[in-house]
Amino acid sequence: MRRATIRDVAAAAGVSIGTASKALNGQGKLRAETRERVAAAAQELGFAPNTLAQALLAGRSYTVGLITTDSFGRFSIPVMLGAEDALGIGQISVFMCDTRDDPEREERYVEMLAARRVDGLIVAGRRIEPRAPVRTGPGIPVVYAMTQPANGHGPAVLPDDEGGGRLAAEHLLAIGRRRIAHITGPERFLNARLRARGFAAALLAAGVEPCGHTRYGEWTERWGREAAGQLLADRPDAIFCGSDQIARGVADTLRAVGRRIPEDVALVGFDNWAPMALGALPPLTSVDMCLEEVGRVAAGYLLAGISGDPAHGVHTVPCRLVVRESSGG
Amino acid sequence: MRRATIRDVAAAAGVSIGTASKALNGQGKLRAETRERVAAAAQELGFAPNTLAQALLAGRSYTVGLITTDSFGRFSIPVMLGAEDALGIGQISVFMCDTRDDPEREERYVEMLAARRVDGLIVAGRRIEPRAPVRTGPGIPVVYAMTQPANGHGPAVLPDDEGGGRLAAEHLLAIGRRRIAHITGPERFLNARLRARGFAAALLAAGVEPCGHTRYGEWTERWGREAAGQLLADRPDAIFCGSDQIARGVADTLRAVGRRIPEDVALVGFDNWAPMALGALPPLTSVDMCLEEVGRVAAGYLLAGISGDPAHGVHTVPCRLVVRESSGG
Secondary structure, eight states, rough: OOOOOOOHHHHTTTTHHHHHHHHTOOOSSSOOHHHHHHHHHHHHHTOOOHHHHHHOOOOOOOEEEEEEEOOOOOOOHHHHHHHHHHHHHSSSEEEEEETOOOOOHHHHHHHHHHHHOSEEEEEEESSOOBOOOOOOOOTEEEESSSSTTOOOOOEEEHHHHHHHHHHHHHHHHHOOOOOEEEEOOOOOHHHHHHHHHHHHHHHHHHHHHHHOEEEOOOSHHHHHEEEEEHGGGGGSEEEEEEHHHHHHHHHHHHTTOOOTTTOOOEEEEEEOOHHHHHHHSOOEEEEEEEEEHHHHHHHHHHHHHTTTTOOEEEEEEEEEOOOOOOTOO | OOOOOHHHHHHTTTTTTHHHHHHHHTTTTOOHHHHHHHHHOOOOOOOOOOOHHHOOOOOOOOOEEEEOOTOOOHHHHHHHHHHHHTHHHHTTTEEEOTTTTTTHHHHHHHHHHHTTSSSEEEEEESSSOOOOOOOOOOTTOEEEEEBBTTSSSSOEOOOOEHHHHHHHHHHHHHHTOEEEEEESSOOOOOHHHHHHHHHHHHHHHHHHOSSSSSOOOOHHHHHHHHHHHHHHHOOOEEEEEESSSHHHHHHHHHHHTOOTTTOOOOOEEEEEOHHHHSSSOOOEEEEEOOOOHHHHHHHHHHHHTTTOOOOSSSEEEOOEEEEEEEGGG
């Protein structure tokens, strides 16, 4: 079960996030009735204000750096939003730096952040393989989010890609599909391999043969269209796709040859990226990586590290399946 | 003509952005030959290091706040990248704050940034109508990007939406289309109205009647599919869409009824959002708002304001048209 956030408290009390935060922190000018309503909602939801964040109110710069390589913000913005939540709205501020995948630029940013005496660093990125660790001076804890350091030290927070692949397969099995194919991105991406592994494990556990081999390719709609064309002869009754973009390409090909979605072929995507998943025809069932939760957990480990209680190793955040029309709803 | 950036200099000299920056700033350990190559490239391209940024090296916090309401990062990340460029890599650092469209949350962030003694603020946002101005203390200049304050004071930097609509219409006229329709987002969005106005003005100037009235609706693929269905009876030979998502929906409907793109109906989108425009079938001709340039220009005005030379009013950055298969290429 997800931990209640200040957003949940605000919604339950019928106030804005800012008001809820003021009420809980005893700040600002609010009516007593409002404070009480927020406090009641917080208690009912079991909301715990972040005491670690509060404990840091001594001798720190109250800033952290967020270094990202994701120029589109597709993955890093939700991670940042989750981190902001965990760091307390405005209590700890975030320097955001985009390296554009340039190692020298990254090095300069790390130097700059150290010179600014940040309390810690979150390094976010799109994963291919584990990356070179960031070198900071002593006393600056680092947490990786959506990526992991090659030395294995961590701490790193990743979505549970393998579990996500399993969720997709179990859903398609549960709605009665038995000829399930898998089309995904490039094999050099660790997340593509993990999703394929979870998918295969779930089929194996159910005693169901996969429909053809895993088709590795690109993270594009074009690849989805092409791979679906190759697969049609195998007569799949479901296709699990490694991204929503691949799933949209698959849907184009199915529509072009007159196969109905989901009646003839059920489709599941991955990412639950709103503009892609909701805009699809029909809207896509998709695996959601809960990126905000990844950011919240990473920020939590960072706060622990700043307080002298560092975490180690790789931590995964469970994915969740969002069911829409493409798999029967 | 676009001003040369450090990125252009780096590309021309065959080095990374970090190396080019070090070479131009006389920092770091580099071979003399590398420094000379970068200097030569900078001279050839007429690259002017940002002297305003350098002039600030006295008595400042060298931080600026970027306040955004765009939780998807779709618009704010490119604006931030452009601003980073203009602020010098790591010379002035950016506090990024996402208000999630909550006015109280915005107020708290502004207070926090003032307490941190930022040198200035960039307020980025998606535009509907002019927004309430941000209230900062005296001495903290504010520049708006992708949005504008209702009091008209500015300075605000916006893409030239009207010019973008004109570009789209002129392109479709130039490839010989005469029955050109327009489908766009909600009429309450200023940018939808401006794009429609530029489109209509270009047709009028060419003495061509628009094919039906402007169809205002939503920024969604679903609306594109629906509106295209309504339009078919008018037999358009081209459709200009207010977003790439609308254009994709239109393409779905055209394909479903057997109209070829671009032979029977040419399509132009707006945003040039890579995953949408490139993934479409066929890839979309689209109007690009040059968001990084919007960010660079906004940061330039902010630096001027910090140096005591504030800009006023609304400034627009020209759009550019990117031609792909959906309009004949």
